[in-house]
Structures are given as structure tokens and as C-alpha cells.
């Protein structure tokens with residue numbers, strides 16, 4: 130197939146950045162596959178990438194001059210980095226090394242590729258590849274987290290034997306998966322008629338003016354759902370407890386503290402919503418009374434708190450559900466499936482996303498998640514470990530399927 134004609138990426142300009150890891154040789158296959166899907170591909174390489182694969186190979190395959198040098202006399206006469214950034218419909222960096230990821234997260238622009246990284250306004254996809262221990266390093270995780278929160282799509286590396294002969298995660302994702310993620314950037318629109326209300330984060334139940342009861346929810350799953358839904362064309366309203374994650378600019382956000390405030394905000398917005406996605410970790414109990422002044426320890430050796438049940442938001446709203454689609458979450462530390470099924474029935478949910486939050490690497494306060502999506506017919510879709518943004522798309526896919534089955 131000649132580039133630019135048909136395929137998932139027909140006529141799209143893909144700017145491919147190649148950084149210096151052993152996976153760089155796979156970038157040649159990537160160029161081929163992107164072209165097979167109709168893309169026009171132009172390549173930029175870092176100095177170290179050229180040690181692994183020859184620029185001539187990439188130039189011959191792509192049919193375009195390879196960008197190598199920030200100070201190229203021929204290119205920079207026309208301000209090459211800005212031209213290249215403006216040309217791209219999508220910017221893909223594969224493989225993305227730990228070094229590149231660190232520079233991108235910090236905004237360092239010390240070569241052509243990192244300078245372009247700051248100049249692009251199109252969607253950005255990164256496919257990291259590195260040794261497992263580097264992949265697990267807190268600095269790499271933190272940098273990736275920063276990028277993910279900025280809206281960068283990350284194609285998670287695979288597990289297996291690495292070039293260094295070690296086993297583990299860090300291998301560049303399969304070419305097909307990378308191309309699929311790139312193509313996904315242009316698949317906006319399948320939720321364009323749908324108004325989605327997403328709750329996110331924890332609630333805070335005050336005890337006195339300085340103390341509260343809360344939980345470990347970071348809001349990342351809810352905000353990832355919001356990002357994915359916005360990208361797919363939905364009109365998104367977020368109602369969030371106190372969180373630090375940034376909301377997508379296109380979504381409107383209402384901030385709340387307590388479960389009761391969350392319920393009251395949802396009641397206001399629900400009439401104008403088609404879907405309610407309750408990703409918030411709503412506190413089940415709140416202090417029975419809130420002290421007006423800070424509680425002093427005095428000579429107390431013990432303090433007994435009395436908690437009262439909060440309303441269950443989903444159960445409260447069940448009678449007002451109408452033709453809407455309700456999605457709930459079940460964060461469990463044991464008997465995950467059994468508890469999730471029970472919850473879905475009790476709360477009248479169309480879908481429930483169950484995840485095991487007993488581990489360290491998925492669930493609360495992380496960028497990754499895994500779990501099971503159950504519908505009313507008990508159909509289970511296992512979602513293996515992936516980024517919350519990727520999981521968000523799986524959840525939205527399942528929700529859209531049920532929505533269509535309901536006759537919408």
C-alpha cells in the first residue's frame with residue numbers, strides 16, 4: 130500500500146522520534162507499518178539513536194530527510210524544529226529511553242528531538258523501552274507520571290527477555306500495539322452525542338476545622354476517564370473530591386469535600402447527563418458531629434469517634450436512573466468478583482469495574498490499574514495491567530457497547 134491512501138492513518142503526518150536504546154532497530158519496522166496504515170512518516174533521531182540504527186536506513190524507508198541536528202545549516206535556515214513540529218499530526222517517540230523521558234518531563238531542550246517535544250501541539254505518544262530495573266526506578270515512574278498527567282499517551286512496554294538477557298518488563302511494545310495507539314489519537318468522536326458525568330477522588334469528612342476522615346483515592350482513574358471521554362468527543366462534567374490531578378481543559382469541574390456535597394452536586398447535574406460514572410471513592414461513614422473548634426487533647430488518653438452512615442450515592446439515585454447508564458467501581462481487597470457482582474445488583478449498575486487494591490503497583494495512588502469489567506449479564510472482561518488512561522478507554526468501550534444494546 131502506498132502511503133497517504135487508505136488505512137487507519139490515511140493521510141496523517143506521523144513525526145517519529147527515535148532515541149538511543151537497542152529497541153531503536155524496531156523503529157524501522159514501525160515506519161513500514163505506519164506507512165502500511167496510510168501515514169506519511171518523517172523521522173528525527175537523537176545522536177545516540179544513530180549508534181543503533183543508521184539514519185540512512187530511516188531516511189530510505191521514510192522517504193524523507195531524517196532530522197538529526199539542531200544546528201543544521203540546511204534545515205535551520207527555515208527553523209527546522211518548528212517546521213517539523215507544525216507538520217506533525219501526531220508525534221510518536223519509539224523507543225523512548227529513560228533519558229528522553231526524563232528530559233521531556235523536565236522540559237529540557239538540548240537537541241533537536243527534545244526541542245521538537247516542547248514545540249508540538251499535536252497528540253504525543255511514547256513507547257518506552259529500557260532495562261527492567263531502570264523501568265522500575267522511581268525517577269522514571271515519576272517522570273512518566275508527569276507526562277501522563279500532561280496528556281501524553283504511553284504504550285506500556287512488554288515483558289519478556291530483554292536485550293541485556295534479563296527477564297522482565299521494559300521491552301518495546303509490539304509494533305501493532307504502538308500503531309494502534311497512534312491511530313487511536315484520530316478516533317475521536319464515538320462518544321460525541323453523550324453527556325458523561327464522572328465523579329473522581331476521595332471525599333473528606335470533617336471532624337473539626339483542621340481534621341478529616343478520607344481515603345487514598347488520588348482521582349487519577351476518574352480524571353483518566355474524563356480525559357479519554359473528552360478525547361472521544363463526549364461532553365464531560367467532573368465532580369471531584371480534593372485531588373491534585375489536572376482536569377482536561379475541555380471538561381467542566383465542580384469541586385466538593387464531603388459525600389453529601391457530592392450527592393447534592395450530582396443531583397443538580399444528573400438531569401443533564403446520559404451516563405454517570407462513579408469513580409469517586411466516597412466515604413461510607415462521616416463523624417456524627419463536627420466540632421466547631423479544634424478538638425484539644427487536654428489530658429485525654431483516648432478519644433472515641435462516633436461515625437454515622439453516609440448516604441450511598443448510587444443507591445440514592447437508583448430511582449431517578451431512567452434511561453441513563455450507571456457505571457460503578459468496586460475497590461476490593463478480597464473476594465473481588467463476588468463483592469462486585471453483589472454491588473452491581475444492589476446499586477442497579479449497568480457496569481461495574483472491579484479492581485483489587487491490595488497490591489502496591491496498581492489501584493490507589495498509581496498510574497496503572499488492572500481489574501475486571503462486569504455487566505448485568507455478568508460478562509467479565511479482564512483488563513490486564515495497563516495505564517489508567519488505557520483502562521479508561523476499555524471502560525468507555527464497554528459502556529458504549531451496553532449503551533447501544535439499550536437501544537441508544
Ligand code: C5P
Pocket residue numbers: 388407408409410411412413439440441442443444456457458459460472
Ligand atoms: O459499596 P462501595 O463503596 O464499595 O461501592 C463502590 C461504588 O459505589 C463506587 O462506584 C462508589 O463511587 C459508589 N459509592 C456511592 N456512595 C457511597 C459509597 C460508594 O455511590 N456512599
